[in-house]
Structures are given as C-alpha cells and as structure tokens.
Amino acid sequence: MKKTLFFNFLILLVASTLYPPNTLAEDPTQWNLPEGAKARLGKGGIREMRYSPDGKLLVVASGIGIWLYDVATRQEIALLTEHTSVVDRLAFSPDGRTFASGRADGTIILNGPIVQLDRSTGEQKMLIGHTHWISSLAFSPDGKMLASDSRDGTIRLWDVITGEQKWTLKKDSDRASMLSFTPDGGTMVSVSWEDKISLWDSITGEHEKTFALPPDCSTTGAAFSPDGKTVAIGSENDTIYLHDLDTGELEMTLTGHKEYVENLAFSPDGKTLASGSGDGTIRFWDIHTGEHRLIFTGHTLDTIGVAFSPDGKTLASSIDDGTIRFWDTDTGNEKRPFTGHSESVYSVAFNPDGDIIASGSVTGIINLWNADTAQHIKTLSGFGDIANNLVFSPDGGTLASGHNGIRLWDVQTGEHKMQLTGHIDAIGSVAFSPDGKTLASGGWDNTIRLWDAHTGKHKKTLIGHTKSVRSIAFNPDGRTLASGSDDKTIRLWDVDTGKNEMTLVGHTEWVESIAFSPNGKTLASGGGGSIILLWNIDTGTTKMRLTGHTDWVESIAFSPDGKTIASGCVDATIHLWDTQTGAYQKTLRGHAGRVKSIAFSPDGKTLVSGSEDGSVLIWEIRLSADRH
16 A cells, blocks of 8 residues: 555656646646747657556657656656657566666666656666667566667666666677566576577676577567566567577467567466557467467557556557557457557648648648647548648648548548549659649659649649659749659749759759749759758759758748748758858757658748657747848
C-alpha cells in the first residue's frame, strides 16, 4: 500500500514539476512549445510504449518527445521534450521509479523525478557515450545497472546511480541487438540482427557463449520470457522461433502470420506470447503447446508495438495510423483507444481564408485543423496512399492530394470527389492554377499533366524532363508553369501551348522544391545541394544564392508580401531569409525530424510546418516591419 501511494505521488510530482498546477488542464497542443511556436498539432509518430510496473502509467516514445498517459482516465499528464531528436527506445526500472529513454543520436536520459531527478534544479540525468541510434535498453533485475545497444557497434553497461560506464563491448557489426538480463542479474543476453544469441557476464563484460539461430531466420524482433529461460524471435519469413537460453536449442516454431513478425511480448505469467506482424494482425500463442489462441484484427496497417499490462488483463498495441488500441486478453474485445499520434507529416497547406490547415501523413491520413484554435475538424482517409502533396483550390472548396494517383476532396463534407489517373508512377507535386480551372501534376514518370479541375479530364501532357518531376508551381499570372526535377533543371512551360519556354540550369543536385514570388518575377528553388537559388524569370539567370542550411532543402515558401522566404531542411530547421538582400534572418527550431513541408498563412503572420517527427507546428512570424 505504501509503495502504491508513493508511486502515485511520484506521478503527480512528474506533472507538477513539468507544468505548474494552473497549467495541467491546458490543451496539450500548448505543452513545451519551442520558441516562436503557437501550437503543436499531432503527438508525433509512435516509436515504442511501456507500462509502468504498477500499470497506472503508459509511457509512449514519439517523434516529438515522450508522452505520459494516465491509463485509468486515458488522459495525457505530461510531455517530456528533453530529447532533441526522435526517441526510439524506453525501459522501466523494476521498481518503477525510473524510465530510461534512448534517442536516434545515441543519447540516453534517465527520466525523473520518478527517480533520478535533481529536485533542486529539475534536471534529468543524461548518459553520453553512444554516437548512433539506440536500438535497445534493459535494466538489471536490481535496477542498479542499465544496458544499452547502439548502431554505433557497441553495447554499454551503465551505473544508474552515478551515470558512469562500467564497461563497453565492441560488436562484430553495427546491426541492432535486443538486450535482457537473466533473473539473477549475473548474465546479460543479446539477440543480434546478425541471427545469433550471445551471453555476457554482466559484472566483467566477459563473453560466456554464443548460439547461432536458424539460417533462414532473418531476425526482426525479440522478446524474453519473465523467467529468463526462453527468447522469442520474430523473422522476415513470417515465423516465430522459441529458443532455450541455457542450451540455445530451438524449442518451437510458430507459424500463421502472412508477413514479417517484428513485435513480440510475453504475458507477465510467461504463458502467452503476443506477436504483431506486417499483415496488420496480432496473435496470441500458448508457448507450452504452440497453439494459436486469439487473433486481433482491428488494425489496418503495420503493427508498431505490443505491450502487456502488468496484470496481464490488457494488451496495448500501436500502428502506423497513430492509434493505440487496448484489448481484453481473455475475450479479444477492444477497449477504448488513444488517438492523436501520427506518423511522418509529409505535407501542410493553408486554405485561402487562412482558417483551416490541412496536414497529410505517410500513412495517407489527411487531417483538417482549425488554424485559430488548433482543434481537429475532420479526417480524410480510406485509401492508404502517402499524402505528400496537398493543395487547396483558390475558392477553398476542394483539396487535392497526390502520391499514388491524385485525389480531390470536398473540404466541407470530407467526401472523396474523384481520382485522376494517367501517371504511370507516383506523383511528385500538384498545383491549382490561380483561376482554379486547371490542376497540374508532376510525376516520377518524368512528365507533367494538366487536368480540368472540375471534370478531371486530362488536357495535355508536358514532356521534357529526363528524370522525376518533384515540384511544380504556377506563376501568379497563370500563364507559366515551373517544374523542378531530379535531372537538376527547372523548366518553364507555356500553360496554353505546353511549350517549354526556358530551362534554368544551376543546381548541382536534384531540385526538391520551387515557389514563385507573389509578383511572379522571381522563382526560388532548393534541393539536394543545400543551396537556395533565386531566379530572374525574364532572363533565366540567378539573382541570388542563399547559403546556410547544412543539408538538402525539402520545402520553400514566399510570404504573401514577398519580403520573406521560409525554407525547411532535412536538418529539422526552418530558415527565414530577406528576399531583397538574401540576408539570413532567423532559424526556427522545434522539430525532431526533417521538415517536409511549410506554408504561410494568407496574412503572412503565421507559418505552418510539417515534419517526419509526426507533428505540425504553427509559428508566429515576427520580423522587423521596416526592413524595406
């Protein structure tokens, strides 16, 4: 009883430390915003989730940070954003007072005040040593040690109290491993994606023995039984392998999934194994008989993770659509899910009135949001295509999306109006003409197609690029269409005749994004070379080179007054530039993944950005009013 009360107190202390009492009821879209941001839409893509040992807390590692949920109320109680890159791995200490989190850059944080928080400063303990993605974390049974595996080719053991490294093991390769300890804590076990099981003395780091896995295994995931005697291994060949950890012998194979098995979890009593597969199903297996007990079919996309509650009565599962589902382990019935997470956001757009933001994800789900309140309006989905190109018609009544085909949506009703087909490969970009009568699409088949935006009828095809067309944009006068390509060129086309009027040459890598200035006299372009070029449309010559990004430029947008260019980059930053002088003005930092898409509001006071971290940030733009 005392332990339960103490743990509940610690949960409250987490929330009260991160947020003052008068902010706990605030909308989570306002929590821990980066400087300059007004709101955050979406909770980031789910990477991993863990129950606390008492089952009261669910911790979810996402693209933007770590979410803490009260399991009983289904409410968010905190968002931890100390990590500056995507969090991939979590592990709870046996006493539930600490959870460790590992991120893509190799940093590990011991998260408190559930244990290690210095209450006088509010700081958390950071473990520095790995230089690459953390693939596994595991606490020793006594909670005094933490083992970590990384794609930097090492396994490290840490003293949880001091944060010091006890030893480092150099692996044969940088491939991932899953880690665990034997119940007595004397041995550390690793299952490598090189298809072998290795055992190490946890005190000295000395190698004890290695077992080879079946040659056709192709390991994709692993889970260890509570008694430490069995390891379940998922594979690319749809099979699950159960191995004895004392002898290394193969005890059993489980078959039934139709695609790779990547996510595995043992029930707390060790009698049942849950497996999540690329076929969208979750299956329960009796590990003594190998019999298939239950199948959960509520997911429609790949299963990302599975986790049993400590009492074994509930299974939590997550998928690419950002939903966490809860299942009764006796009946297989579904309980109320958590929603709000989303995978990589590939496109964002404002409607012409500036009161609606559209965001499209890698899973094909399109969300419409109120731009003023940050509240969700509706979801457009049902086809599973990547929604990486979104654009509103000039009257705001239609939303076009493109990837595997072009789809037109009724914004008011959310209904799918029609699909435009003709490209023989994916769509790189879509754009409405200023009068709304024509829709243009650039394809990976090297062509550009013009369509009647009302009937969907194909009007003409523009041919000239020798590689994929990644970006297109109409000049504000509607007479010229620009296209950027993997062939490193930009072409200007006469919309009426389809003639290629001019080819702009200057990029040394592919052209990822282009945008016309509001007056139509300047074209901005960015891509693989990290340089942004400004072009004089009349002469076809470069006016200016903007340098400062450290990686390729994913997206470009002009402010409505033409005085500012915003650019989103693979390095997760957004830069603002003065269009008259080319001077760098500001960097917006807050995303944990590459910035795939950006858009200005019609009044120019707001910028919206979509990222691979699975979130959309709304930024307030404040620049000097007397720049020109």
